[in-house]
Amino acid sequence: MANQNRLEQDIETLRNISDPCDGGVTRIGLTPRYRQGVNYIKAQMQAVGLTIREDEVGNVYGIMQGTHPTLPSIISGSHLDTVKNAGAFDGIAGVVCALEVARMLKEQNIQLKHNYEVVAFVEEEGTHFGTVLLGSRYITGELNEVDKDRLRNDEGQTLRQILQQYSTGVTTISAKRDPQTIKAFLELHDEQGPVLEATKTDIGIVDNIVAIGQLVITITGFAGHAGTVPMTMRQDAGIAGCQFVSHLNQYTLRKYAEQATLTVGKFSLSPNSANTIPNQCTFTLDIRSGDEKIVHNIIKHVSSLALIINDEFNVVCEVKQVSFKDPVVMDSGLRQLLQATAEDLGLSVRHLNSGAGHDAMIMSGICPTAMIFIPCYKGITHHPDENVTWQDMAKGTDVLFNTIIQLDKK
Amino acid sequence: MANQNRLEQDIETLRNISDPCDGGVTRIGLTPRYRQGVNYIKAQMQAVGLTIREDEVGNVYGIMQGTHPTLPSIISGSHLDTVKNAGAFDGIAGVVCALEVARMLKEQNIQLKHNYEVVAFVEEEGTHFGTVLLGSRYITGELNEVDKDRLRNDEGQTLRQILQQYSTGVTTISAKRDPQTIKAFLELHDEQGPVLEATKTDIGIVDNIVAIGQLVITITGFAGHAGTVPMTMRQDAGIAGCQFVSHLNQYTLRKYAEQATLTVGKFSLSPNSANTIPNQCTFTLDIRSGDEKIVHNIIKHVSSLALIINDEFNVVCEVKQVSFKDPVVMDSGLRQLLQATAEDLGLSVRHLNSGAGHDAMIMSGICPTAMIFIPCYKGITHHPDENVTWQDMAKGTDVLFNTIIQLDKK
CATH class of the missing domain: 3.40.630.10 (Zn peptidases)
Structure with a gap:
């Protein structure tokens, strides 16, 4: 012993x-x-x-x-x-x-x-x-x-x-x-x-x-005054980002709760002022799994989700893969x-x-x-x-x- | 003229x-x-x-x-x-x-x-x-x-x-x-x-x-390594924050699209590192309406939502009203x-x-x-x-x- x-x-x-x-x-x-x-x-x-x-x-x-x-x-x-x-x-x-x-x-x-x-x-x-x-x-x-x-x-x-x-x-x-x-x-x-x-x-x-995929998502919308732009006319990059993250998190949990991890470690808004609608939102995705196919599947879902978010929030999502480790x-x-x-x-x-x-x-x-x-x-x-x-x-x-x-x- | x-x-x-x-x-x-x-x-x-x-x-x-x-x-x-x-x-x-x-x-x-x-x-x-x-x-x-x-x-x-x-x-x-x-x-x-x-x-x-209610929400979870903590065991303050914002945005749009505005102008994570599960998320809410009762209703919903998020994500949401203008x-x-x-x-x-x-x-x-x-x-x-x-x-x-x-x- x-x-x-x-x-x-x-x-x-x-x-x-x-x-x-x-x-x-x-x-x-x-x-x-x-x-x-x-x-x-x-x-x-x-x-x-x-x-x-x-x-x-x-x-x-x-x-x-x-x-x-x-x-x-x-x-x-x-x-x-x-x-x-x-x-x-x-x-x-x-x-x-x-x-x-x-x-x-x-x-x-x-x-x-x-x-x-x-x-x-x-x-x-x-x-x-x-x-x-x-x-x-x-x-x-x-x-x-x-x-x-x-x-x-x-x-x-x-x-x-x-x-x-x-x-x-x-x-x-x-x-x-x-x-x-x-x-x-x-x-x-x-x-x-x-x-x-x-x-x-x-x-x-x-x-x-695990295999590790690291991505950075940048969402571009249009800034505006918090009080003067009706919600239905906004291109709010921050709301789009929160929805993106929520959706992707739910997807990953539903499909791969035991097999993969998704982490959003960094998330920031611009201009980051309490009374301004954000025109830009940037966040990181860290996706890990023992099965690299799962990491690829989640990354594929990220791309599909970007199109949906673009359409739903009238924004432009840029998906950038920073690295992939087998x-x-x-x-x-x-x-x-x-x-x-x-x-x-x-x-x-x-x-x-x-x-x-x-x-x-x-x-x-x-x-x-x-x-x-x-x-x-x-x-x-x-x-x-x-x-x-x-x-x-x-x-x-x-x-x-x-x-x-x-x-x-x- | x-x-x-x-x-x-x-x-x-x-x-x-x-x-x-x-x-x-x-x-x-x-x-x-x-x-x-x-x-x-x-x-x-x-x-x-x-x-x-x-x-x-x-x-x-x-x-x-x-x-x-x-x-x-x-x-x-x-x-x-x-x-x-x-x-x-x-x-x-x-x-x-x-x-x-x-x-x-x-x-x-x-x-x-x-x-x-x-x-x-x-x-x-x-x-x-x-x-x-x-x-x-x-x-x-x-x-x-x-x-x-x-x-x-x-x-x-x-x-x-x-x-x-x-x-x-x-x-x-x-x-x-x-x-x-x-x-x-x-x-x-x-x-x-x-x-x-x-x-x-x-x-x-x-x-x-309009009446303006300004709030700051602070969500406290528990930090962890992006690769080592399974998603189902996390207390992820960032995911909780994104879900909070998404939910509140949908609620406000559904009930008050024409009568109120909800803006999340600031949103930040701590420690804000790509491979760390955030232990803290802080964001601002700017809620405006010509009808102050609607602002109060949304603030009431924020408090209810905080309880749901606490339960669902195993975090602690602190809701602080910064100001209210009639x-x-x-x-x-x-x-x-x-x-x-x-x-x-x-x-x-x-x-x-x-x-x-x-x-x-x-x-x-x-x-x-x-x-x-x-x-x-x-x-x-x-x-x-x-x-x-x-x-x-x-x-x-x-x-x-x-x-x-x-x-x-x-």
């Missing part, structure tokens, strides 16, 4: 390695504060006897050598960086639980055939350079030398300049990994959503990381193994999609990959109130531990 | 007396530029032989003495100030047409029994001191000496300080009028709405200046006289409510008051594109002229 006290000790220590902020944790990748966090994790890794490796961009590994060290590694971990004023679990829980697995292996004198690597990815949140999943994208080779001069922080410094300050004398080990060196990657993460908690489920197994399927063998392991431990399991991106999404490009979700309080994340119980962390660690042992035999 | 060339000459001259702006007119009350506009109007008044009077706050009168100068005056006019980057007709048309009536009386050697006063109110728009209808409110006594020290412009100068710069050596005549000195006030104004133009009507007669009824005798006069001239007439406030609203507190609306292009106002045809201005002036002659006989 995982040791809850050790999990708590790691999380609480890292919670306190933070730049000053509003009650949460701020430990942005490749900053002096991040180095402090890395130093703590490295010390814990060394205490278990792991061999430390830090690559050129700051990803940190703690390696437990297997009895057959030429076999590819089993890797587990997550990211150690945070957004500004974050909670203490997003990413960190995955690193800490993978580290706990190493402790358990040592404690129980279990010798794996494969190397077991605990990884702490850097800059997953993208807070420092505006590029999410930076560490894992260097590992897969999606980012490379060129990007070190291209990527700049808010102060205009390049990634290369920051790395020189951050890593001086530490490492020049290439980040890019040969896929042949990895047997599997397992990432444990708090759900960042409310489903597991609400359904009293111990363990979530991620099937897909879904990423997790490895089915690993998913089955996770499920069997969790059930053997008597834990309840739920399959779900990950609506957020994770390093696992990137790693799946070079190796079999799967994710374990553990419940988090009310689904709150990127907020000081993010919370995971030590018991749930321990359950997740146990699943990870047993899965790695099973995987090692294959 | 009114002389269209003279009307054009006045409007175009005043259009060019403007501070630099984006294609429109900027002549804010009590500024040096405003003094230039006043000087032009005074010169025109003097050319017709009117006696000039400028009061302590900058309202300007041109008085044509009647054969029975102890009788109360018939007054007509409007305001000479503009908003920033305004059109050339809002307010100005009423001053210019009233001035043209004086020219027509002189031209036709008509001697009225009553004094006829052409008035140019100051600071109706409230652009300088944030207080609308300033000039007329000094005339009725609603504003007084105390307000000269209380009202401040954006630079922190008091109205008294600005008046000292503006009026030095010009006048100390009290603005406040004894109601006994006024027989009637008639204000001609462009409609600032699209109804007369769309219905091809020559003359609008204002029945009421409707102002125009004098029925004057309205009948205006209608009879317009019909005698073979002009089409439509009764409507004024959805905007006007000096007439204030003047009605101390004397019988009525308003003539003339068509304006697409209802555009407070914009450089505001436009009124010279023909429509002339028709309005003819109605004003004939009404004043009839009124003089009573």
Whole structure:
């Protein structure tokens, strides 16, 4: 069994390695504060006897050598960086639980055939350079030398300049990994959503990381004085926008309540004056589903709806697709193994999609990959109130531990 | 018949007396530029032989003495100030047409029994001191000496300080009028709405200046990640707001399409991030009707709707009434006289409510008051594109002229 006290000790220590902020944790990748966090994790890794490796961009590994060290590694971990004023679990829980697995292996004198690597990815949140999943994208080779001069922080410094300050004398080990060196990657993460908690489920197994369509809708009408233009003669872009959103929301709920999410995160009117009929309304649509066909269906509906709104409100809707990300399927063998392991431990399991991106999404490009979700309080994340119980962390660690042992035999 | 060339000459001259702006007119009350506009109007008044009077706050009168100068005056006019980057007709048309009536009386050697006063109110728009209808409110006594020290412009100068710069050596005549000195006030104004133009009507007669209820609705939900919180588990303040607005709009259209206006001019989300479920939505409601009971009914519906939205979206709607202005009824005798006069001239007439406030609203507190609306292009106002045809201005002036002659006989 995982040791809850050790999990708590790691999380609480890292919670306190933070730049000053509003009650949460701020430990942005490749900053002096991040180095402090890395130093703590490295010390814990060394205490278990792991061999430390830090690559050129700051990803940190703690390696437990297997009895057959030429076999590819089993890797587990997550990211150690945070957004500004974050909670203490997003990413960190995955690193800490993978580290706990190493402790358990040592404690129980279990010798794996494969190397077991605990990884702490850097800059997953993208807070420092505006590029999410930076560490894992260097590992897969999606980012490379060129990007070190291209990527700049808010102060205009390049990634290369920051790395020189951050890593001086530490490492020049290439980040890019040969896929042949990895047997599997397992990432444990708090759900960042409310489903597991609400359904009293111990363990979530991620099937897909969802497809994401992002659109911006701009509706142009005609401004007028609130008191002098009769309602029937208006070209009110704001009312048209509210109707558009209401209709699309109802459609998505009716057809895809369990399979997709539609989010209108930004919505603004122009001129945004209490006594002026808005001549322009702009809003964003964020459409996600494990099934990319559903995202396409909803986008198709958006286009049809635009025509109806144009006609009904005498406005012009412009529909602009900003981006489309294909879904990423997790490895089915690993998913089955996770499920069997969790059930053997008597834990309840739920399959779900990950609506957020994770390093696992990137790693799946070079190796079999799967994710374990553990419940988090009310689904709150990127907020000081993010919370995971030590018991749930321990359950997740146990699943990870047993899965790695099973995987090692294959 | 009114002389269209003279009307054009006045409007175009005043259009060019403007501070630099984006294609429109900027002549804010009590500024040096405003003094230039006043000087032009005074010169025109003097050319017709009117006696000039400028009061302590900058309202300007041109008085044509009647054969029975102890009788109360018939007054007509409007305001000479503009908003920033305004059109050339809002307010100005009423001053210019009233001035043209004086020219027509002189031209036709008509001697009225009553004094006829052409008035140019100051600071109706409230652009300088944030207080609308300033000039007329000094005339009725609603504003007084105390307000000269209380009202401040954006630079922190008091109205008294600005008046000292503006009026030095010009006048100390009290603005406040004894109601006994006024027989009637008639204000001609462009409609600032699209109804007369769309219905091809020559003359609008204002029945009421509408009651106005202004509310702010704040909806509080719960934030979450766009990808990780299933739609059925959300407390999405933005979707709740859009549904609220859509529903209320449909209700108002269904019940009061011709009798009321509902405007949602401001609408905002928090945190207003594309991939975050909004935890707060705030919007304004501007509800107007000639019948204050209808405004109250709609406000009552808002409260009921808030309860439904709370229940349906698991949010909390706070309904705050910011202000309520009672409707102002125009004098029925004057309205009948205006209608009879317009019909005698073979002009089409439509009764409507004024959805905007006007000096007439204030003047009605101390004397019988009525308003003539003339068509304006697409209802555009407070914009450089505001436009009124010279023909429509002339028709309005003819109605004003004939009404004043009839009124003089009573």
